[in-house]
Amino acid sequence: LTEPNADRLDPAVAGLDVFTIPYGPVRSGIFEAIQFQIETGGEDIPRLQTRPFFKHRGMEQRFAGLRPERGVYVAERVAGIASVAYACAFSQAVERALDVAPPPRAERWRAVYAELERLACHLDVIAKQAETTALYVGQARFQILKEQIVRLRARLTGSRFARGVICPGGVRRDGALSLDELLGAIDAFERDLRRDRRLFTATASMTDRLVGSGRLPRSLIEQYSAVGPVARGSGVSTDARHERPYGDYQRLGLQVATRPEGDAMARVAVRFGELAESLRLLRQSIDQLRRQDGELCTPLPPPRSGSAFGWVEAPQGELLIWVELQRGMLRQVHIASPSLRNWALFDHAFPKDVLTDFAFIEHSFGLTAAGADR
Amino acid sequence: MLEWILRGLSQGRITTRYPDRPEAAPSGYRGQIELLDERAEGPGELAALCPTGAIAVDDAGRVSVDRGRCILCGACVQAAPERFAFEQRYETAARSRQALIVPPTPESQLEPLSQTLAEQARALGRSIHVRHIDCGSDGAEEWEIQALWNPYYDIQRLGFFLTAAPRHADVLLVTGPVTRALREPLERTWEVMPAPKALVAVGTDACSGGLVAEQGVDAVLPVDVYVPGSPPAPIAIMHALLLATGALAA
Numbered sequence: 008l009t010e011p012n013a014d015r016l017d018p019a020v021a022g023l024d025v026f027t028i029p030y031g032p033v034r035s036g037i038f039e040a041i042q043f044q045i046e047t048g049g050e051d052i053p054r055l056q057t058r059p060f061f062k063h064r065g066m067e068q069r070f071a072g073l074r075p076e077r078g079v080y081v082a083e084r085v086a087g088i089a090s091v092a093y094a095c096a097f098s099q100a101v102e103r104a105l106d107v108a109p110p111p112r113a114e115r116w117r118a119v120y121a122e123l124e125r126l127a128c129h130l131d132v133i134a135k136q137a138e139t140t141a142l143y144v145g146q147a148r149f150q151i152l153k154e155q156i157v158r159l160r161a162r163l164t165g166s167r168f169a170r171g172v173i174c175p176g177g178v179r180r181d182g183a184l185s186l187d188e189l190l191g192a193i194d195a196f197e198r199d200l201r202r203d204r205r206l207f208t209a210t211a212s213m214t215d216r217l218v219g220s221g222r223l224p225r226s227l228i229e230q231y232s233a234v235g236p237v238a239r240g241s242g243v244s245t246d247a248r249h250e251r252p253y254g255d256y257q258r259l260g261l262q263v264a265t266r267p268e269g270d271a272m273a274r275v276a277v278r279f280g281e282l283a284e285s286l287r288l289l290r291q292s293i294d295q296l297r298r299q300d301g302e303l304c305t306p307l308p309p310p311r312s313g314s315a316f317g318w319v320e321a322p323q324g325e326l327l328i329w330v331e332l333q334r335g336m337l338r339q340v341h342i343a344s345p346s347l348r349n350w351a352l353f354d355h356a357f358p359k360d361v362l363t364d365f366a367f368i369e370h371s372f373g374l375t376a377a378g379a380d381r
Numbered sequence: 382m383l384e385w386i387l388r389g390l391s392q393g394r395i396t397t398r399y400p401d402r403p404e405a406a407p408s409g410y411r412g413q414i415e416l417l418d419e420r421a422e423g424p425g426e427l428a429a430l431c432p433t434g435a436i437a438v439d440d441a442g443r444v445s446v447d448r449g450r451c452i453l454c455g456a457c458v459q460a461a462p463e464r465f466a467f468e469q470r471y472e473t474a475a476r477s478r479q480a481l482i483v484p485p486t487p488e489s490q491l492e493p494l495s496q497t498l499a500e501q502a503r504a505l506g507r508s509i510h511v512r513h514i515d516c517g518s519d520g521a522e523e524w525e526i527q528a529l530w531n532p533y534y535d536i537q538r539l540g541f542f543l544t545a546a547p548r549h550a551d552v553l554l555v556t557g558p559v560t561r562a563l564r565e566p567l568e569r570t571w572e573v574m575p576a577p578k579a580l581v582a583v584g585t586d587a588c589s590g591g592l593v594a595e596q597g598v599d600a601v602l603p604v605d606v607y608v609p610g611s612p613p614a615p616i617a618i619m620h621a622l623l624l625a626t627g628a629l630a631a
Contacts, residue, residue: 148385179455
């Protein structure tokens with residue numbers, strides 16, 4: 008029982024001393040279950056196959072027969088670290104299908120939660136980049152920043168992942184903090200972030216590892232229609248908030264951060280750029296919330312049928328959700344997750360890189376297995 | 382490097398002193414569902430409020446809540462605030478599945494059978510090695526487990542270490558409801574762990590399947606400690622680890 012199962016491997020690279028490492032689904036450390044079949048002669052990686060779907064839970068089928076108000080709970084659990092993105096994309100799809108407009112105040116709160124989620128996800132990636140390049144002091148600093156954001160969400164919504172606040176039609180309630188408290192927390196966070204960012208980018212032992220590693224040419228990004236920070240790190244300026252603005256982003260305006268180099272460092276730099284942009288958007292939304300009273304949720308109309316797409320820019324990239332409603336109940340839901348699209352590209356991220364680079368190139372993608380496997 | 386160190390020193394101590402001092406959850410935190418009046422009877426429709434079937438009403442009209450099934454969505458609190466409320470607490474773990482049900486039943490008073498690790502943990506001293514396996518979580522539980530080793534929680538100060546090898550592990554943290562493809566990896570991981578060992582089901586999905594499956598980890602392997610939550614906060618997982626090793630009484 009405890010021997011590795013060799014017949015499940017399917018090596019394609021032949022030659023002296025070539026062997027296959029089935030890395031996963033049980034991995035060292037606290038990671039999601041996914042398998043990488045690494046074919047190697049010892050150092051370089053001529054062929055890599057990413058094998059997702061160990062975690063397939065049949066999430067799309069779980070929606071069937073639910074009312075949209077309940078469907079959003081399922082959406083929040085497709086990829087837990089991007090709960091807000093999934094809840095927003097799902098809710099927007101339902102709203103389009105039923106021709107309901109959420110009130111502006113609800114859209115502003117959704118933007119606040121979405122940008123907080125982006126901060127938490129990007130900080131997580133940066134902390135893991137520091138960890139995998141053995142800059143443990145940097146890892147600790149960025150974990151502190153991430154925990155600050157997660158705790159802020161808990162104070163604001165009662166849930167560390169801002170679950171249970173977004174619903175089709177709007178949001179369930181206002182944030183539990185006053186806008187001044189929220190702004191104060193963001194100011195304090197930004198001061199800390201600025202100092203740690205300066206130290207991080209000035210630490211050569213760390214940046215040396217990232218520069219030139221895991222390089223993805225622009226042509227490959229276009230060929231695979233990659234999304235999110237992975238695409239933007241290779242000079243492709245794609246961002247759903249900018250290209251197909253939805254909700255509050257129709258009013259906010261966005262500066263899309265891109266880098267041309269296409270290496271792991273470029274993806275980190277894009278994330279740093281997005282952290283600054285998220286903070287700017289947060290301030291703008293909070294300022295608008297101050298001036299605006301009004302409804303938080305538009306009631307859904309009496310049961311009817313319809314279908315529509317909803318889309319958001321999740322922290323991992325553009326997320327699409329399609330819903331079909333039949334007499335007010337969900338009939339079908341389909342999810343095109345950014346993680347699945349970018350995992351396909353991951354197999355090509357090792358043109359000149361070796362086994363020891365594996366961990367930080369993987370983290371530079373910042374993907375979730377749960378989102379890909381659904 | 383000097384600058385990094387000075388930066389850290391200027392921060393001061395941020396690490397929690399839990400479990401020596403209690404750690405309060407923020408106001409409004411959705412820790413677990415509380416039945417405001419455990420003896421109040423209710424109509425059968427109450428059960429329909431819950432998307433995961435955590436609320437039950439028996440023939441006599443007695444209402445009960447299975448916290449192991451609850452995903453903390455708040456639908457019941459919103460619809461019937463006179464009966465249900467959120468309790469602002471992190472310590473939600475229990476040593477048996479029955480103990481997660483309120484009001485308590487006669488069975489939930491029984492001491493759980495499996496206490497092997499808790500009894501023998503004294504021999505291991507303050508050196509418990511923890512291994513994690515993802516069996517189909519939504520990914521949020523992994524974040525909360527990782528957070529235990531960040532400077533806010535620093536679980537190493539309590540003698541918990543993360544190990545990459547199941548053969549060195551004393552405690553297995555399992556997330557997710559065990560998908561078909563991950564059942565065998567889970568069984569193989571558990572099998573190679575040396576006794577005494579303990580298994581902790583982390584999150585509502587692992588405790589009962591929650592919203593995403595019909596059953597939890599205990600359909601595959603015996604669970605020593607259940608920690609519900611969607612996902613459970615780092616302090617909740619820390620509490621569960623201390624229960625599993627007998628450092629805290631239930």
